[in-house]
Amino acid sequence: MQKHPDLTSSVHDAGGRMTRQRRVVLEALASVTSHPTAAELYDLVRQRLPGISPGTVYRNLKVLKDLGYVQELDFGADASRFDANVASHYHVRCDCCARVEDIPMQPTVGIEDAQPALTGWQITGHRVEFHGLCPECKAQQAQSHQQEGE
Amino acid sequence: MQKHPDLTSSVHDAGGRMTRQRRVVLEALASVTSHPTAAELYDLVRQRLPGISPGTVYRNLKVLKDLGYVQELDFGADASRFDANVASHYHVRCDCCARVEDIPMQPTVGIEDAQPALTGWQITGHRVEFHGLCPECKAQQAQSHQQEGE
């Protein structure tokens, strides 16, 4: 499921240089579906490039985002999360543990019809995020409620 | 358009104490439609309570949010924005100036139908945000493009 057939030259074409650090950041992000924070991604990347610095990860995430290779998800969490899947898709976030997952549904196409209500705005996209309790947190909460006798 | 007929007693009922600071924070937020950041709200509140501290504003925003009197909008901006309109509604954010406005449309009710795709999750809500260029930034951008001859 390769979204960008030739990452190296594509990114290079866009004006950047595909350094090893940049490639590893992108590959690490593309290799997981967990929507990691920058810090989590830093840990992942360090498994391959032990000497990389956090600043480099942040810098490259910003570059890759500007080039459209990565999207940033900062709905309601302390730290931004990142996603190498830039295709239009929606997310669910757990109110309890802040985990973010993809929603296996087609984007609601008709929603772009809201545009007429936005006089004067030039709309380039929209984001949808559901939130609630993930299966794990739901189970934990059920347990603790039981203990409380509530 | 008063959403909470008796703010003081309601908040008190929920366990908090309606201090002057808390009331002014809530009233200031309710008096604007600009979805201010905590810092902007702090400036607003200081017009009435010059001695208030930023920490108090943050603390009370969190309390009021937990009590359901305020919602926090942290879509893609550096700082969270706050909204005293807790009714379900959508927002537009300007990619250029970060301004946030309400969208004058009814929430897309059918969207909650995505729930079946979320096996094991207990969904409690969803958020929709459009983004693009606000009228002002669109005009500015058109001007600068003209100057560049591009």
Next chain:
DNA sequence: CTATGTGCAAAGATTTTGCCCATAT
């Protein structure tokens, strides 16, 4: 009176940036 809130300032957390060296072209 007593629990809760406030002011202040310090600490946390996340992210950005300046500086100088490294590296790709």
Next chain:
DNA sequence: ATATGGGCAAAATCTTTGCACATAG
């Protein structure tokens, strides 16, 4: 060679928190 990127550490932001005092109920 030269421009772009990396490592490091400091700084910038935004937000939270500990503590002593104030205040609502």
